[in-house]
Amino acid sequence: MSTLRLSKSLEQIRAELYARMEAVQDEYAAQGWLPQRLNLNKGIARGLIELFAWGLWQLYQLLEQVFQQAVPANATGDFLDLHAEQIELARKQATQARGTVTFHRAATSASGGTDTPNVRIPAGRIVRTLPDGRGIVYRYVTEADAVLPAGAGAVAVMARAEEYGAAANAAPGQIVELATPVPGIGAVSNAAGWLAEEGADAESDSLLRRRYALAWQARAGITSAAYKAAALSVTGVVDVYVDDQHPRGEGTVDVVVKGAAGQPTEQLLQAVRAAIATQIRINHDVVVKAPTPVGVDVAMELELLSGDADATVLAARVWVEALFKGDQPEVPAFGIGHDVVRDRMAAGIVSIAGVKRIGWASPVGDVDIPADGLATLTSLTVTARWVTEA
Structure with a gap:
């Protein structure tokens, strides 16, 4: 979208001021408004003109910013939040990743039998990844006490990321270190599908603008926009595709959802189904699913x-x-x-x-x-x- 250029550069403002003063100096002196012609090259007059030019330049900067932020398609940050609030939208906040981490019995007692007693895993145990390509380590804290039963080689324990955001959505096999030792536990891991809840970044301006536009389209009666708006309102959903061309027969609609970790968790899909339920049109057979x-x-x-x-x-x-x-x-x-x-x-x-x-x-x-x-x-x-x- 094109934006009108409303501001002027400091050099342009200065040149216009000097041109105006040169044009009216003689007239103002004749009227008695100036005691004499001013020296525009130095002295107090030059200093005052420079200060005025700078102040006028600041006003032009503010004018351009206000004009830009007044248009939702161009607005950013808090200004975009204000536009969204007018149609009852709020920016989605960052969330923490949460899922099951597997604790494995130490090798010395992994053979089973009477030498593999219960192992208590207290809440608050910290597991972590190795440094990623940017040198960042992600840590996860167990949420509740757990027990590795006698004779069992491993147990799944729910853990939550310390940091907020999508970066903590570790890929399978990335969580490999036990930061706080647990007697009897020799290793930790995260299997495929370990996430129960995706960690999500705070909603970006571009995504909020998309939801803003969809909200108006939904109010205009565009069914696909209503489904997209409902799906994107769920925290953790970063993209959605609506196939309303009867993918499974007459009257069918497929809503395909991408989560912050890529493939959505079942919990995220259920949340989207609940959000879309109130938007389903009569005779629509709507299926919410993960992308292929x-x-x-x-x-x-x-x-x-x-x-x-x-x-x-x-x-x-x-x-x-x-x-x-x-x-x-x-x-x-x-x-x-x-x-x-x-x-x-x-x-x-x-x-x-x-x-x-x-x-x-x-x-x-x-x-x-x-x-x-x-x-x-x-x-x-x-x-x-x-x-x-x-």
Whole structure:
């Protein structure tokens, strides 16, 4: 959307002031409004003019900001919140990831039998990931006392992330360290589907603007907009696709939901179903479901001219993982139905200092994703080799 330019630069304001004063000095002196012609190059007159020009420039800056924030499509931050409040919307706040972490019996007593007694796991035990590509460690705290029964090799314990946000939605196998030792416990892990509740970032301006527009469209009677607005109102939902072209026969509608961790948890789907229930039109058979996962293997070799090879490989991995995981607000992640375009992956890698070219082993080309699908990173291999300019 184009925005009118209302402000002026300080140089433009200064030039206009001096031009005006030169044009009227003689007239003002003749009228007795000035004792004599002013020296506009120095002295107290010059200082006062400069101060006035700066103050006028500040007013122009404020005018442009107010004009921009008055339009919901351009508004940001608190101003956007004010627009949203007018139609009973509120920015979704960040939440903590929550799920089951598996505590494994120590190897010395893992064979079972009478030498494997009950092991008490007190609430407040801390488990954590290894440092990720950015050097960040995520920690999780057990919520309640648990017991590893005699003879059992492992027990699942509910834990909550210490930090708020989507970054704490650890991938399977990432939680591997027990920060606070528990006698009799030798290891911890998180299996596939360990999340019960996704951690979500505070709603971004772009997502809130989308909900603002959908709210008005829903009020205008657009059914698909009403379903999208209801789904996106649920904390943890970051994208939604509505197939209202009778996907399962006449009168059927599919609502496909992406969570903050990618594939939504069952709890998140249930929350969306509850939100949409009040919006269902007569004779609509609505199904809320997760997107169809489309696995993508990524393997590349970076040709480097300079820099630190390990750091460059790590930066490339972080970029690709963020595209699929969507846990970094500054990285535009793949959404529902978004094709995996190699150039899009390459864009954040070739801009890394020292990278000359990317050699792709996989995928061999762009990966088409169906309208109700979601690209899922199944494997990632990044290597590097040194080259010279030809």
